[in-house]
Amino acid sequence: MSDLNINPGVEFRNSQLELHHFRWRLAAAVIFVLLMFALLFVRFFYLQVVKRDYYHTLAEANRISIVPIVPNRGIILDRNGVVLAHNYSAYTLEITPSKVEHLDALIDELATVVEITPKDRRRFSKLLEESRNFESLPIRTRLSDEEIARFAVNRYRFPGVEINARPFRQYPQNELFSHVVGHIGRINQRDLDKLEADGLMSNYRGTAYIGKTGLEHSYERYLHGTTGVEQVEVDSGGRPVRTLSRTPPVSGNNLVLNLDAKLQEIVYRAFGNRRGALVAIDPTTGGVLAFVSKPGFDPNLFVDGIDPQNWAELNTSPDRPMVNRALAGTYPPGSTFKPYMALAALTYGKRTPQQTIFDPGYFNFGGHMFRDDKVGGHGQVDMYKSLVVSCDTYYYMLANDLGIDNISRFVAQFGFGSRTGIDINGESTGILPSQEWKMRRFRQKWYAGETISIGIGQGYNSYTPLQLASAIATLANDGKMFRPHIVDYVENITTHEHTTIEPKPLRTLNIKPEYLEVVKQALVGVNQEGTGARAFAGAGYTSAGKTGTAQVVGIKQGEKYVEGRTQERHRDHALFIAYAPADKPRIALAVVVENAGFGAQAAAPIARQVLDYYLLGKVPAEPAKEIDSDSGN
């Protein structure tokens, strides 16, 4: 055969020769096939004749069952060691459906021995729908000693039913941490697909639960631990006889949070019956001190599969307790946007701190009247006054001078319009409007008139309470920005090694210190002599703050917003951002109270209680009272 001429005799080819070549090839292939089958036969012979006794022993006399040992899930503690999630052992009554013929009849009969409520049945049938084939499913949890004894006597009547001691997850703080710590739930098909894709299936053999939301979900790989293996000898009926070898499981790591359970509780109580969210951050570390979304729900309901009735209640409630408002709810920032506008003005040279404008009570742009909240206006207003009295006209004009793209570019540095990257999932990005954003979203160009209301934090502007808190923390910390994180460190419980989460700053914003100083002084002024002064009277520490009110429903030209006349769900949201102490901030926060009207009225008093507790250790006697005030937007 020549080098390149692969098929010999192209010129002289005749079909006979070709067929001859082909048959040689086929013969080679047949030899190959016979070799492969011979190899298989040899392997079968080896296994079934030579090693037959060995495998027979394994299979028949000493049937070894490899049993996974599920590790203990790591516990979750607040910064002072208060338990937020832990495990306890309890007895459950479990049914293996594949071993039972008439499930309903069996459960009916079981109910004569152990109490089984209709709720238990509903939950069981929901589990049955979601379950894998051969696992046993709990029909009752937390059996009493008496019930165990009663079942033990009647056990022979119930093949396929057994009592097991199982670790249970419990959230002792109930709904207080429902939106942060989250909850676990039984592994479903979607979780299985994900585990398979991540190559984690073998570590989850035997595990029935997995983190579904919050920290339980985002720190799953730390919390779960490593599954152990036990080789157990079973008799021909499959019952364990003795343990042959055992690789112990490695417990999951504990999480120690930055959150303060007491502070969280105070926030929760401060809200009273109102809906809303509060996020408090230590500006020097980015550690999240309080993270509240109200209303919450009891995460313990979810641990063993929530029963359909509770589920429906949670989902149809008009208060939407399942929504994590702090993380995924977005609100117009209202006047809490103004400090960043002021910083942008200084940075782009559009205003000096001393420069004043005259506020007649409105700003006219293209025939449209943008009204100030104060009828008749604030008169001569400089930057300090503009923040202290929250003058809208000042910021209407400023927004017009800056232009939407400058505003957008500047405030983006503070994290507006992008995810903060906090260590739980489900964060919203919010909306930071710009010309490009509007083109992308609505395929429309930006109108200059739309910029005006952006100046006072209305218009398309929409951010999460977490973003607002992270921005004010960054401002308080002189532009040194941290990624907010709920977990302080992960603790390996065998080596006691601590892995700290996010100890380093993310970035430092390029804003001149003197500009920051101007705005920070004005924010102190807000709480001393401005819209926040009533709420912070006699505080005993200096704080900085800014009130805000976010419109829920647009008000028609020439109409005035009157709280009493508006439907409750259409009332404005009250907002407040703050940090303290003013000279060396240890805590920064943002609070949104839904449909509560002016920020100074409903939101600032909540902030006051939080700061009072965190700085002075004062525990308030009752929920934050609304301040009946006519000023402060």
Place this chain on the structure above:
Amino acid sequence: MTPAIRRVTRFFTAHIDGLLLGAILLLMAAGLIVLYSASNASLPRVSTQLMNMLVALAVMWVFANIPPHYLTRLALPLFVLGLVLLIAVALFGDVANGARRWLNIGVTRIQPSELMKIALPLMLAWYFDRYEATLRLKNYLIAVIFVVVPVGLIARQPDLGTAALIFSSGCYVLFLAGLSWRIIAGVTVAGLTSLPFLWSVMHDYQRQRILTLLDPAQDPLGTGYHTIQSTIAVGSGGIFGKGWLNGTQTHLDFIPERTTDFIFAVYSEEFGLIGNSILLFLFLLVIARGVVITANAPTLFTRLMAGAVTLTFVTYAFVNMGMVSGILPVVGVPLPLISYGGTSLVTICLGFGILMSIQTHKKLVQT
């Protein structure tokens, strides 16, 4: 027999190869018997599989009646369609078990790699047949591209098992079409030397399966579990087996996927070395008939096609039995004609239909 009945009989049997059909039916019967045991005597399972088999046999009959030269016309469009579907899967396929293998076409989900199992050898056979008179190195290189593109797409899904099977079916055609021994030797050497590279681009789970093959005890809860348990099942079967419905490994839930990919473990445990030898013999019977049909096929196209179908069948059987008995890594390959499941059954019987068509249309072509 009246002439009418004779005509009807003739209509159904004219293009059926009796020997091949006999061997196939025996294997299918064995499949149903072992499935009954593997499914814990579940008659619904067995009757579903029986339906699958009837559908597969109908497909086989249809293809047996299509003269081979019609198939040559189908080759290019079918191949292009397969490629388009594979690209569509890569772009908008559904993810299941961490791999993107399925394409949702509204009514149902399809797995285009299944189509490729037939389309690729068909394409190659057609291509070589077309340039038969002037085959040069260039043609082989182009053929290699025809192999590599779909195989690459399937391997990326990732579905390494199917990719390897389709790759091997392409290689069979190249080999039978007369690729020079020197090149085969060269590529083999190059392939062996590139193994370390291949190792570095493999997915973790793929590496794990190979490591587990070398030492199943390393991962007793994960992929090693399958191998350990199926090897015990095979070995404990001994010479005579534990008897039908008496496999302890099977009936105590030790064998995973015991009606599909690992059904051979059940068979082996219950029927022993004797049963295995009978099964190997039945497989060899099918293969032998395939080889005879291949050797006597009239044109290059039919020879290549028949050869590819036969050798691919060998590969399926070998890979599955090798995997169950612990000499090959665990890949998702069913045991042809035995494992539960309709898709691969239809594909395989379609191949046999083509074999029968080649055998029974021969005389027409030669005259």
